[in-house]
Amino acid sequence: MPSGVDTSRYLGLYVSEAQEHLEQLSQNLVKLEQAGSTGPVIDEAFRHAHSVKGMAASMGFEATARLAHRMEDILDAYRSLKERVDRATGDLLLSATDALLGHVRATADAKVLPDTSALMGALERKLWVLKPDTTPRPSSPPPPPALARSLGLPPRFALRLKVAAGSATPGVRAFLAHKRLSGLGNVFDLRPGLDDLKAGRLNDGSFSLELETALHETEVRAALNTIADVELASLRLIEPDAPSVPKTNEPEGPRAVGTEPARTVRVRTELLDQLLDGAGELLLATARVREVAKSAPAASRGAMEGEVDRLNALVKDLHAKVMKARMTPISVMTDRLPRAARDIARRRDRDVELTITGAEVELDRAIVDELNDPLLHLLRNAIDHGIEPPVEREKTGKPPRGRVQVNVRRDRDRVVLEVEDDGKGMDDAKLRAAAVSRGLMTPEAAAALPMREALMLCCLPGVSTATDVTDISGRGVGMDAVKRAIESVGGTLEIESQKGKGTRFRLLLPLTVAVVQLLLVDVGDETFGVPVAKVNGVVEFPEEQLARSQASPLLPFGNTLLPVYSLAEVLAVPNGHVHAGARPFVVVEAESGKVALGVDRLRGQEEVVLKALTRPLDLVAGLAGVTILGNGQPIFILDVPRLLT
Amino acid sequence: MRHVVFRLDKDRYALPLAAIREVVVTPEKFSRVPRSAPSVRGIMNLRGRVVTVVELATLLRPDQPEKKHEGPPRKIVLLDRGRRELGLLVTEVDGIEAIEKVGPAPPKAPATVKGLARLGALAVTVLEPEALDAAVAASFSKISRS
Known part of the structure; x- marks a missing residue:
């Protein structure tokens, strides 16, 4: 149907x-x-x-x-x-x-x-x-015709429809017809009302409505043809002198009046994810075609490789564009903050001025989706626990109106998002005491914590400095979730606070690469992830047939010869693997140009969430991050450009 | 102060309980950390968190050859480092004991050793959590500089 x-x-x-x-x-x-x-x-x-x-x-x-x-x-x-x-x-x-x-x-x-x-x-x-x-x-x-025209409204038809007397389900039929017409434009003045229509309480089997649509009369008639048992009794243009409108093939959805039609379309995030998967698979498929081209007859090989190069360039470009399509301005999250701030402030009798800067900075959609709730939570905290009531503020010589700032900026390959208030600050002594009283640490350990870490105690489950539990926020549980959400997208949370002066929550977020498409390669007993975006191709080639210049082996790739490195040697991973016949090589873009990395096995592709390296792992050169695969195995993600330096 | 007492082979060691997050069993497999010192055993997945695990015996005595481990599966003592953990691979965890008096460390002992203590008839080497963490970081920076 x-x-x-x-x-x-x-x-x-x-x-x-x-x-x-x-x-x-x-x-x-x-x-x-x-x-x-x-x-x-x-x-x-x-x-x-x-x-x-x-x-x-x-x-x-x-x-x-x-x-x-x-x-x-x-x-x-x-x-x-x-x-x-x-x-x-x-x-x-x-x-x-x-x-x-x-x-x-x-x-x-x-x-x-x-x-x-x-x-x-x-x-x-x-x-x-x-x-x-x-x-x-x-x-x-209905707006009077003159007004309708001045507003740029499409023409309006008066329709009368009749459900066939023999229909077993007149209500359903009428409802379907109404839905169909609704899809064509704006429906007004439905008689009888929709509830009666659905129930089949029709006036002599017929109902009437007015339809505002950009479609031509014949198209309206055609749309109704597909609904069985419903017959168009009459159709009349209410405004005979309406200008003719160009035909469209698609039924138009409801439109905003007086606004320019937006040049964007809505895409489900799921679809974007699938697009990214698809683009990643294409990259690998191209790499496989390149491999096959190697065994093509000499006469056609050159041409084929040229085409594969072109294909590869197109696919890489597509991949980059899909990544870009996933970028969303942070304003998607921050736009609703002023309203939220106002409501929270009203409910808690605070006077708050919220300023937001840098909302145009873009982040991967996946990160934005994850951070929606944490950001709102931080705002609540700032107003509810940070900003004092106006009277109290005046006593301490502060302006009665509190300030909350949400500042976003790009910092190299990261996005820094700060939520800052000029409220009373966090009490680290209370946090330390709370951690001890919950049995999370000994009094000695709590006392010995540096300030930075003491403030982070508010992120432990159950630790809260809020003396009152309001309907707006109970800090303990929430901050725990906030921290987890930030870390789940590969970001980190830092807190700075000065008693009496205010608190600043700083979120350091990865720009795009929270979700990375990886090519998984085996080296010895280990598995490593190579970001697909850095992969130029995959080649299988017998090791003993590699060309040599002085002592270094070279791999023929396209029209050039690439220096070959054993990934096992580069990473200092023991490798007893002996390659009889062809060995897989992954061609990547290193800082010095393209190189071929010899691996033992290609395991395929996986989309993972990149986690930042914590000490001491961040001291290792050539690693970009770490992730946990679907099977629970933690693997390192290679920092391809700096792998060989 | 309460300490977690554990063994490396036959020698007894202790760390303050306050510095320990938990003790877990050794996973089937560690993922190797590339370009790391011999004391680094690898990383493991601890309920979704990635934890670096070091061979404590090798960290304490880098010059001694690593012994092949036999016998029951070993334990990992997880050092609480605020926002992260550091896993220490030990032979077995004996239990929690109150150690009040810690005597001075032997003259040539590394910074990781806080001092010596007695538990009844047994000698226990008390370790310094901060210094252990620093020693691991130092072993990494040495590698990346060389």
């Missing part, structure tokens, strides 16, 4: 897009409330509310659409009155945004939408206060 597939497809799109609009809306509201600004921010907020309304209406979620509509009205009123959004209204609008998010999430989980009638009432009262002369309007009224 094709329409069923369509429904679920659009539902996913609806959920993700609506959530995005609502998150941005909530950011806009925080900004509005803070700066009291009008102008572009309120316009933006209005657009987000409007988009959500349209999307929800087209999906048939009328309660959601109504709620969004009320928000839109209030925002519009503020826009036209040029009045400042006060705190109470900020609260109201933010609660409404949250309620809308609740609706969207419930939709995603196929649950009943939460009841928001009370909130609806509050919004309507607020609107009445703002604009007493406007009477409450029915939900989702």
